[in-house]
Amino acid sequence: MNDTVKVLLIVGFLLVILWNLGSALYYMMVDKGTTKRTVNALTRRIALSVALILIVLLSIWMGWITPHGVGG
Template identity: 65%
Template sequence: MLQKLLIVGFLVLIVYNLGAGLYYMLVDKGGSRRMVNSLTWRIGLSVVLIVLVVLGIWTGIIQPHGVQP
C-alpha cells in the first residue's frame, strides 16, 4: 500500500508542477525563470519516479502483472 501512495504522491507533485509552469507562463510573460524552474522540477520528479518503479520491479517490491482479458 505504501508503494501505491508514494507513486500517487509523485504523480500529484508532477501534475502540480506542470500546472504551476502553465500558470507562470501565462502570468510572467517571460519576465522570470519561475516557469523554467517549475518544469525542471517536473522533469526531475518524473525521472525519479521512473527510476523508483524500475528499482521496485527489479528488487521484487513491485510485482508487475498483465491485463486479464
Template identity: 60%
Template sequence: MKTLVIVAIFLLILWQLGAGLYYLMVDKGETNRTAKALTRRIALSFGLIILVVVANQMGWISFHGVGRAP
C-alpha cells in the same frame, strides 16, 4: 504504502506542470519560474521512472503483464 508513494509523486508532477502553466501565463517571460517548474517536473518524472524500475527489480512491486503474450 507503495501505491501512496507513487501516487504522491505523480500528484507532485501534475502540480509542477500546473505551476509551469500558471507562471507561463502570469510572468509573460519576465522571470525564469516557468523553466524551473518544468525542470522540477522532468526531474520528478525521471525519479518516478527510476523508482518504479528499482522497486520492480527489488521485488517490492510486480508488473501485471498487460501486453504480454499468453
C-alpha cells in the same frame, strides 16, 4: 512494505508532478516570459518524472512490486 504505502507513494509523486506542471502553466500565463519560474517548474517536473521511473524500475528489480499485464 505494505501495498497501500506503495500506491500512495506513486500517487503522491504523480500529484507533485501535476502540481509542478500546473505551476509552470500559471507562471507562463502570469510572468509573460520575464522570469525563469516556468523553466524551473518544468525542470522540477522532469526531475520528478525521472525519479519516479527510476524508483519503479528499482522496485521491480528488488522484487518490491511485480508488473502485470493489462487486466491480469
